Amino acid sequence: xxxxxxxxxxxxxxxxxxxxxxxxxxxxxxxxxxxxxxxxxxxxxxxxxxxxxxxxxxxxxxxxxxxxxxxxxxxxxxxxxxxxxxxxxxxxxxxxxxxxxxxxxxxxxxxxxxxxxxxxxxxxxxxxxxxxxxxxxx
Ligand code: IDP
Ligand code: MG
Numbered sequence: 001x002x003x004x005x006x007x008x009x010x011x012x013x014x015x016x017x018x019x020x021x022x023x024x025x026x027x028x029x030x031x032x033x034x035x036x037x038x039x040x041x042x043x044x045x046x047x048x049x050x051x052x053x054x055x056x057x058x059x060x061x062x063x064x065x066x067x068x069x070x071x072x073x074x075x076x077x078x079x080x081x082x083x084x085x086x087x088x089x090x091x092x093x094x095x096x097x098x099x100x101x102x103x104x105x106x107x108x109x110x111x112x113x114x115x116x117x118x119x120x121x122x123x124x125x126x127x128x129x130x131x132x133x134x135x136x137x138x
Pocket of ligand 2: 117118
């Protein structure tokens, strides 16, 4: 059975010109790309996307970071997609991330950490819907 997850290549990684390297790692790990685009998130879009973190001390910083440049949302499909993708990207803080993970390779710190990943099957569908209409997805 295949599941969905949403990846986002964040502004720091887009600016570092590593979109290609990250996409290659994702596809080599067996994920199918159902949709991919480059967008500039508005403040309202970023606030809504991270609504669950509204009460966290880093919320404003996070919204500012995510709107600081273009991002690349990617709708992904794979068996056990949420857990397998989180394994591929590593811990939130790159200092804690395993060797070879995307965050270990490309992230600078806990805030500017190169990529997003959904945390549940339910949220994956909501997050994919945040960026993609049905007709944009395979
Ligand atoms: P996750 O991206 O690994 O799921 P979350 O705890 O859901 O981590 O946090 C969402 C995002 O908020 C992180 O990816 C990171 O960009 C940012 N963030 C998390 N913790 C901190 C922090 O302590 N300071 C600044 N930014 C943070
Ligand atoms: Mg999270």
